[in-house]
Amino acid sequence: MNRRSPLLAAAALALAACSGKAPSVPDAPTGFTSAAPVIGEMALVAPAYGVVTASSGGPELEVNVEASDARRVRAGLAATALVGEDGREVSGRVSRVLRGASAETGQALAWITPERRGDLSAAVGEFVSASIVIGTRRRALLLPRSAVFVRDGRTFVVVSSTAAGGPRWQPREVETGAESGGRVEIARGLSPGDTVAVQGGLGYLYPDFKAAAGD
Numbered sequence: 001m002n003r004r005s006p007l008l009a010a011a012a013l014a015l016a017a018c019s020g021k022a023p024s025v026p027d028a029p030t031g032f033t034s035a036a037p038v039i040g041e042m043a044l045v046a047p048a049y050g051v052v053t054a055s056s057g058g059p060e061l062e063v064n065v066e067a068s069d070a071r072r073v074r075a076g077l078a079a080t081a082l083v084g085e086d087g088r089e090v091s092g093r094v095s096r097v098l099r100g101a102s103a104e105t106g107q108a109l110a111w112i113t114p115e116r117r118g119d120l121s122a123a124v125g126e127f128v129s130a131s132i133v134i135g136t137r138r139r140a141l142l143l144p145r146s147a148v149f150v151r152d153g154r155t156f157v158v159v160s161s162t163a164a165g166g167p168r169w170q171p172r173e174v175e176t177g178a179e180s181g182g183r184v185e186i187a188r189g190l191s192p193g194d195t196v197a198v199q200g201g202l203g204y205l206y207p208d209f210k211a212a213a214g215d
Helices: 006-019
Strands: 033-035 038-053 060-065 078-083 088-098 108-114 127-144 149-151 154-163 166-173 175-180 183-188 196-199
Touching (some): 127 175, 127 196
Antiparallel strands (some): 038 127, 078 088, 149 154, 154 166
């Protein structure tokens, strides 16, 4: 079977980007894995950023919530956070919310009480990146985050199509929705029966693409 090198595949994609057409690749390299999107539940999360603070009850997380999410954040909601440079994962629940904390931006302040406060006894002042669960979307079409790539503000996956001589892999533009737990909701552009490159393929075949989750 004719196998196109990764360099030629990348060149084809670069040329296609200029022409507005998406190239296809006759075969996938070793280690290229694929799967069909699955239908499942997607947790809807509000991102929040702040610091670990001291309180009378022990350390807690004080975070800023964007104005677009502020009305949906309330006491009792579950949250997870990454703390400090080493990214220690902490679970907890929102204990209280101060809406309208910033008159200019509309951001809210929220405090998250960790399940195990003792784990943060030496972390006061450290940076926090948190996700607060504000709802659930049922029957969402889901893919691993590694399958989704961004190029010039447009979002793509690589989909298998049947052709003479074997399957061909072709970038397809999609519209994404919520992200949570390493999964991305595909709101438009895919069907449950499609076969999509999941990992080890896009960065190899198309090194000039940028992953949605980072380089």
